[in-house]
Amino acid sequence: MTPPSRLAVLSIKLAQYRSYDLCTIETGGAPVVLHGPNGAGKTNILEAVSMLTPGRGLRRAGAEEVIRRPGGTGWRVRAEVDTPAGVIEIATGVAGPDTTRRSVEIDGKSATQTALGRHVRMVWLTPAMDRLWLDPAAGRRRFLDRIALGFEPDHAEVSLTYEKAMRARNRLLREPGWDDAWLAGLEAQMARAGARIARTRSASLIRLIEAQNDIEIGVKTLFPRAELSILGDMESRFSQALRAAADLDQLEVEEAALLSRALGASRARDAAAGRTLEGPHRSDLEAVFAAKNMPAAACSTGEQKALLISLCLANARALTAATGAAPILLLDEVAAHLDTARRLALFGEIEALGAQAWMTGTGAELFEGLGTGAIRLSVTESDGRSAVAVN
Numbered sequence: 001m002t003p004p005s006r007l008a009v010l011s012i013k014l015a016q017y018r019s020y021d022l023c024t025i026e027t028g029g030a031p032v033v034l035h036g037p038n039g040a041g042k043t044n045i046l047e048a049v050s051m052l053t054p055g056r057g058l059r060r061a062g063a064e065e066v067i068r069r070p071g072g073t074g075w076r077v078r079a080e081v082d083t084p085a086g087v088i089e090i091a092t093g094v095a096g097p098d099t100t101r102r103s104v105e106i107d108g109k110s111a112t113q114t115a116l117g118r119h120v121r122m123v124w125l126t127p128a129m130d131r132l133w134l135d136p137a138a139g140r141r142r143f144l145d146r147i148a149l150g151f152e153p154d155h156a157e158v159s160l161t162y163e164k165a166m167r168a169r170n171r172l173l174r175e176p177g178w179d180d181a182w183l184a185g186l187e188a189q190m191a192r193a194g195a196r197i198a199r200t201r202s203a204s205l206i207r208l209i210e211a212q213n214d215i216e217i218g219v220k221t222l223f224p225r226a227e228l229s230i231l232g233d234m235e236s237r238f239s240q241a242l243r244a245a246a247d248l249d250q251l252e253v254e255e256a257a258l259l260s261r262a263l264g265a266s267r268a269r270d271a272a273a274g275r276t277l278e279g280p281h282r283s284d285l286e287a288v289f290a291a292k293n294m295p296a297a298a299c300s301t302g303e304q305k306a307l308l309i310s311l312c313l314a315n316a317r318a319l320t321a322a323t324g325a326a327p328i329l330l331l332d333e334v335a336a337h338l339d340t341a342r343r344l345a346l347f348g349e350i351e352a353l354g355a356q357a358w359m360t361g362t363g364a365e366l367f368e369g370l371g372t373g374a375i376r377l378s379v380t381e382s383d384g385r386s387a388v389a390v391n
């Protein structure tokens with residue numbers, strides 16, 4: 001039997017990246033464990049790996065923010081990544097006068113972030129996500145959109161089109177004596193992009209729901225299932241249509257027309273509010289702890305963490321099914337929150353997926369039971385400089 005296909009960072013080199021002057025990690029495709037004291041530079045490595053996907057990485061940092069301080073003028077991350085289509089070299093970073101936008105090169109040629117998304121898929125979990133179910137809806141929308149982006153690399157660009165058109169519309173509505181034709185054009189753009197966003201979100205969520213149902217019996221109780229739904233009119237109709245195997249292209253046209261009309265009719269209301277009150281930018285993701293029928297926000301801290309891990313694993317399984325390759329997993333401080341049984345179950349799940357996981361924790365003992373194949377690196381910091389050593 002051929003081993004399952006997967007994505008893996010074979011080697012990565014950081015230059016002038018946050019606390020690193022220079023750092024090279026060779027993995028050969030094996031899972032990586034980074035352990036060391038607080039502030040040593042573990043998450044910085046995970047973040048650098050996350051820069052191999054489109055967007056602002058797992059801390060949502062601006063391109064300038066990660067430049068080595070003090071004294072850095074740019075940064076660079078270069079990696080060899082094993083993909084089903086062969087090994088590719090990705091380089092990204094900022095240099096020169098414009099440090100606000102990072103450039104991307106794939107195999108030495110300038111590429112877009114969307115192109116990057118077609119090659120590399122990652123699923124990550126960080127301590128910052130612990131408040132996902134408690135914080136405002138924007139964080140959950142981002143979480144959902146990140147999932148959607150894994151299945152549909154164009155999703156980010158479509159979302160950007162929507163946001164830009166909406167900002168332009170909001171600006172125009174603030175001015176006295178609107179230009180109706182100009183507004184209608186922007187609304188049509190928002191409507192087309194909005195319908196596509198809703199469709200991609202709904203389709204992605206259904207994949208995730210299906211992947212949750214594949215959880216093996218033994219693991220099921222340790223990483224609980226969530227009943228997921230999107231709170232959004234358009235997404236609800238797409239979800240219904242998906243379940244009924246209806247014509248989605250047709251629905252997308254209808255939904256765009258509907259939103260366009262709704263926006264046209266709500267100009268005065270939106271002008272008074274100073275923002276657009278309707279559309280997929282107002283949607284939310286809802287999760288209910290299935291076994292207890294308890295909304296995620298009302299679950300205990302440990303239960304919420306378990307739900308998130310469960311969703312990330314389901315996302316990884318769904319991506320494997322959809323793309324034929326297991327995504328790379330970045331799990332920041334996940335092991336520390338789990339009791340021994342859950343930790344071993346997590347390691348078992350990762351192994352079953354065949355995914356390359358990058359994991360951090362303050363102590364090496366958290367990763368006992370992970371198997372001997374993992375690369376174990378100790379991370380230390382002195383005088384504001386981080387260093388990584390094999391041990």
Ligand SMILES: Nc1ncnc2c1ncn2[C@@H]1O[C@H](COP(=O)(O)OP(=O)(O)OP(=O)(O)O)[C@@H](O)[C@H]1O
Nearest residue numbers: 018019038039040041042043044065066067068069
């Ligand atoms: N732009 C930057 N330039 C230089 N150093 C930076 C920059 N941004 C952050 N740092 C430093 O990087 C250090 C390591 O951060 P990191 O988050 O990777 O630590 P960690 O090992 O994950 O710690 P913890 O266990 O607390 O999560 C911090 O001390 C921080 O001051």
Ligand SMILES: [Mg+2]
Nearest residue numbers: 042043044332
């Ligand atoms: Mg950290």
